Amino acid sequence: MANPEKTKALLDAGVHFGHLTRKWHPNMAPYIFMERNGIHIIDLHKTQAKLEDAQRALTKIAASGRKILFVATKKQGKEIVAEFAAEANMPYITERWAGGMLTNFVTIRKAIKKMANIDKMKADGTFETLSKRERLQVDRQRAKLEKNLGSIADMSRLPAAIFVVDVLREHIAVEEARKLNIPVFAMVDTNSDPLLVDFPIPANDDASKSISIIMSEVTTAIKEGLSQRKNEKEKAGNEKVAKKAAKVATND
Known part of the structure; x- marks a missing residue:
């Protein structure tokens, strides 16, 4: 059942505003509530239901200790996604x-290894033995790598899932994930095909407020999963200590 308070929050953030009707994708029909002034309006009850499905799945992935890669290269979502993903x-x-x-x-x-090697050179003093021109070239190379790969420097293996803002813009990322059977979570606007996504969240993917509220809900679910994992680890650690103490007491 839809939560009235959440519906209002989504409404206030403009999550319901779709694209012009002439730009719609027919597969989005089940998620469209109505047409108003030539614009499709998304059914926020459907958005809530799909968002909850996505949250449950993301909580499980986070609790398993695996990574979710966020992808958003459009201007409206870059900073928002970077902030929430980092959190x-x-x-x-x-x-x-x-x-x-x-x-x-x-x-x-x-x-990524090349970037780590440059950092190592700077740490052990090797960088300072290079000529001024060589140092400049290395710094430029490091900056370029940081810009493109910085946030995934610690990703030692493929992610368990990807979360995309704007399926059309990030179609290459979606195609690669599908090819590798990596689950795709995404904000899907009325001009996109939801069938390309495992967990589509019908939502306005152009407005910063809309992106922000969906990202907030999504990362809250991920944090819950991380918290569950932490609690389980602590519980297992305590049980191990208790068993060890009991064994020592028995031997005494």
């Missing part, structure tokens, strides 16, 4: 999506 300790791509980011992950890992 949830998840990797994100907000600059250009490099083709093969998923399907050619070995090459991406090499680039």
Whole structure:
């Protein structure tokens, strides 16, 4: 059952505003409530239901200790997604999506290793032995790598899922994930095909307020999963200590 308070919050954020009717994708029909002044209006009850489905799945993934990669290169969502993803300790791509980011992950890992090697050079003093011109070139290379790969530097393996803002803009990321059977979560506007996504969330993917409220809900679910994992680890640790203490007491 829809939560009236959440419905109002989504409404106030403009999540219901779709695209012009002439730009719609027919597969979005089940999620469209009505047409108003030539614009499709998204059914927020459907949005809530799909958002809850996505949240449950994301909580499970986070609780398992696996990573969710966030992708949003459009101007309206870059900073918002970077902020929320960082809060949830998840990797994100907000600059250009490099083709093969998923399907050619070995090459991406090499680039990340190159960035780590430069950092090591700076830490052990090797960097200072280079000429001024060489240092400048290395710094430029490091800056470029940081811009494109900085947020995924700690991603040692493929993500368990990706979350996308704007399926059309990030179609390469979606295609790569689908090719590798990586679940795709996404904000899907009325001009996009929800069938390309495992967990579509019908929503306005152009307005910053809309992106922000969906990201807030999504990362809250991820944080809940991380909290569950932390509690389970602490519980297992306490049980281990208790068993060890009991064994020592028995031997005494």
